[in-house]
Amino acid sequence: MSKPIIATTSLAGCFGCHMSLLDIDERILDLIELVEFNKSPIDDIKTFTKQCDIGIIEGGCCNSENVHVLKDFRKNCKTLVVIGECAIMGGLPAMRNNNAPISECLEEAYLNCVSVQANEEKIIPNDEELPMILDRVYPCHEIVKIDYFLPGCAPRADLIWNALVALVTGNEMDLPYEVIKFD
Amino acid sequence: MSKKITIEPVTRVEGHGKVTIHLDDNNQVEQSRLHIVEFRGFERFVQGRPYWEAPVLVQRLCGICPVSHHLAAAKALDVIVGAGTGDGLTPTGDKMRRLMHYGQMFQSHVLHFFHLASPDLLFGIDGDPALRNVVGIAIKHKELAVQAVMMRKYGQEIIKATAGKKIHGTGAIPGGINKHLTQAEKDYLLNGDDPMNIDKMIDWSLGALEFFKGYHAQNKDLIDKFAAFPSSHVSLVRKDGAMDLYHGVLRGVDSEGNKVLNDVDYQDYLQYIDEEVKSWSYMKFPYLRSIGKKDGWYRVGPLARMNTCDFIPSPLAQKEFEIFQAYTNGKPNGMSMHMHWARLIEILHSAEMMKELLNDPDLMSGELTVTGTKGREGVGLLEAPRGTLFHHYRINNDDQIEMANLIVSTTNNNTPMNTAVNLAAKQFMNGQTEITEGMMNAVEVAIRAYDPCLSCATHALGKMPLEAIILDANGKELDRKLKNG
Numbered sequence: 001m002s003k004p005i006i007a008t009t010s011l012a013g014c015f016g017c018h019m020s021l022l023d024i025d026e027r028i029l030d031l032i033e034l035v036e037f038n039k040s041p042i043d044d045i046k047t048f049t050k051q052c053d054i055g056i057i058e059g060g061c062c063n064s065e066n067v068h069v070l071k072d073f074r075k076n077c078k079t080l081v082v083i084g085e086c087a088i089m090g091g092l093p094a095m096r097n098n099n100a101p102i103s104e105c106l107e108e109a110y111l112n113c114v115s116v117q118a119n120e121e122k123i124i125p126n127d128e129e130l131p132m133i134l135d136r137v138y139p140c141h142e143i144v145k146i147d148y149f150l151p152g153c154a155p156r157a158d159l160i161w162n163a164l165v166a167l168v169t170g171n172e173m174d175l176p177y178e179v180i181k182f183d
Numbered sequence: 184m185s186k187k188i189t190i191e192p193v194t195r196v197e198g199h200g201k202v203t204i205h206l207d208d209n210n211q212v213e214q215s216r217l218h219i220v221e222f223r224g225f226e227r228f229v230q231g232r233p234y235w236e237a238p239v240l241v242q243r244l245c246g247i248c249p250v251s252h253h254l255a256a257a258k259a260l261d262v263i264v265g266a267g268t269g270d271g272l273t274p275t276g277d278k279m280r281r282l283m284h285y286g287q288m289f290q291s292h293v294l295h296f297f298h299l300a301s302p303d304l305l306f307g308i309d310g311d312p313a314l315r316n317v318v319g320i321a322i323k324h325k326e327l328a329v330q331a332v333m334m335r336k337y338g339q340e341i342i343k344a345t346a347g348k349k350i351h352g353t354g355a356i357p358g359g360i361n362k363h364l365t366q367a368e369k370d371y372l373l374n375g376d377d378p379m380n381i382d383k384m385i386d387w388s389l390g391a392l393e394f395f396k397g398y399h400a401q402n403k404d405l406i407d408k409f410a411a412f413p414s415s416h417v418s419l420v421r422k423d424g425a426m427d428l429y430h431g432v433l434r435g436v437d438s439e440g441n442k443v444l445n446d447v448d449y450q451d452y453l454q455y456i457d458e459e460v461k462s463w464s465y466m467k468f469p470y471l472r473s474i475g476k477k478d479g480w481y482r483v484g485p486l487a488r489m490n491t492c493d494f495i496p497s498p499l500a501q502k503e504f505e506i507f508q509a510y511t512n513g514k515p516n517g518m519s520m521h522m523h524w525a526r527l528i529e530i531l532h533s534a535e536m537m538k539e540l541l542n543d544p545d546l547m548s549g550e551l552t553v554t555g556t557k558g559r560e561g562v563g564l565l566e567a568p569r570g571t572l573f574h575h576y577r578i579n580n581d582d583q584i585e586m587a588n589l590i591v592s593t594t595n596n597n598t599p600m601n602t603a604v605n606l607a608a609k610q611f612m613n614g615q616t617e618i619t620e621g622m623m624n625a626v627e628v629a630i631r632a633y634d635p636c637l638s639c640a641t642h643a644l645g646k647m648p649l650e651a652i653i654l655d656a657n658g659k660e661l662d663r664k665l666k667n668g
């Protein structure tokens with residue numbers, strides 16, 4: 001039987017969940033034996049080259065590119081697992097949903113900023129190479145169907161490991177209370 | 184026929200980015216740009232939050248070096264709570280924070296060198312992309328992979344012991360720290376079972392330097408000439424000119440070694456630094472006001488720190504520093520790939536400093552915090568793994584954040600990275616009729632040397648992945664290539 005194939009991505013997240021995945025430490029060498037990696041920021045596979053078994057998503061959606069990548073993952077992965085608070089409910093970037101309209105965020109960063117003293121033309125970045133910013137930050141499940149949710153900021157390495165091994169081996173997940181943290 | 188090449192996403196870097204390269208009718212590079220394509224808006228949405236939340240909120244810009252943001256925010260708030268500007272904490276508070284910071288420096292540099300950058304060295308810039316990654320290292324160079332994993336783990340364990348958890352911890356608070364180091368933690372980190380102890384980490388750090396120097400001797404062209412260019416360099420240094428990654432005065436030198444920032448107090452950073460906004464990137468372009476927009480840009484990070492400091496205050500790293508300096512006869516070093524060398528010297532320095540601190544009794548007892556007369560505004564700077572990090576906050580009468588300004592390390596390196604991209608593109612693509620995957624990876628290698636944290640850089644709302652789009656002189660798309668083709 002061929003190895004299960006895993007793809008990973010970070011959308012509007014901070015890469016902390018990917019770091020927590022690396023915090024499985026020595027077990028990363030076992031993981032490499034167990035699975036094959038496809039599209040992921042840790043390798044140079046930039047677009048899906050085959051159907052994957054498991055897609056791991058960190059971060060929510062703050063721009064059109066995030067939405068595109070998320071839909072691409074849904075299309076190319078049998079099972080989608082979202083990890084961390086940003087993917088599950090928008091997380092910290094979603095603080096802008098409550099009290100900070102995007103126009104104010106942009107003005108604060110580029111026009112009112114104390115260390116931008118010479119922006120006479122009042123430039124706010126706007127270029128065809130830059131993806132469209134969304135009106136608010138969306139959690140992944142509002143965009144596509146998600147199969148599993150692993151909470152935490154970041155989810156503990158043991159939680160990611162236990163869930164991943166269960167998915168890869170087809171066993172029931174063993175997720176004791178101690179490894180699930182909502183922070 | 185002219186073309187545009189887009190590389191998206193840029194991989195084996197932290198965060199999301201994209202490169203566009205325009206070639207003219209004769210296949211010469213006409214324009215190249217590194218775009219930061221995500222924007223998050225931290226400066227605005229932290230307004231109104233109680234100030235003491237800043238160290239835990241703002242570190243969530245970045246999961247790779249959260250400790251840097253955690254501590255820079257705490258340092259700015261030290262000023263606000265009247266605990267001095269970097270030298271007013273209790274010995275326990277200061278040293279626990281330093282230990283946390285060295286743990287962070289150690290793990291982040293290890294991650295960058297071994298997990299992300301070393302595949303380019305071990306498999307070649309145009310090596311098989313299927314193998315040219317950390318999995319390939321684990322298969323072909325198992326021993327190196329084990330070292331990488333265990334060294335990173337060690338740094339993360341230091342962070343856990345000082346900050347409470349490995350990612351997004353809570354150790355630093357305005358005016359100090361919230362815990363001591365326990366005896367059990369100290370024993371584990373100093374004398375843990377092989378290989379999890381500090382002496383092994385120092386050994387392995389020395390080994391990594393030997394590996395790099397051996398590689399350098401065999402590959403002088405790549406390491407010395409690839410994306411090399413002169414520039415100014417900026418970092419914090421201790422008042423006596425020693426390297427200090429946690430606190431100091433701001434020093435800048437030009438490409439000849441003349442001081443362009445003369446050990447100034449960073450509370451006044453606005454007098455010296457300004458940022459330019461360009462329409463094609465969410466990342467701003469900082470520059471020294473005294474020199475001006477056009478030529479005032481500078482580099483930060485490991486290479487800059489080697490160029491600004493007078494010496495390194497730990498014996499093994501100082502010896503390596505002398506070798507490094509001698510290579511350019513004491514002149515500032517502008518070779519982008521020497522950033523890896525500088526990073527490895529800092530790994531060694533961090534390991535030595537961790538050993539010194541772990542043996543220090545101040546970590547295990549003593550006052551944790553100090554308080555003083557409250558102010559309204561504070562600036563906190565430190566040397567993050569990728570370079571100088573600026574945090575600046577102002578609060579109102581209700582203790583709410585009224586203004587926040589962040590200049591992250593990678594933003595400081597914006598113009599240098601664009602310069603490196605341009606040089607690599609010209610070196611590998613000028614006159615080529617067919618653009619290969621290896622040529623596109625060369626552009627990424629140039630970016631990677633700066634260990635950019637595009638996660639941090641997008642705090643303003645953000646994203647950095649690599650696709651190459653090829654346009655003709657009229658902007659018409661002719662070809663689009665993804666790195667894996």
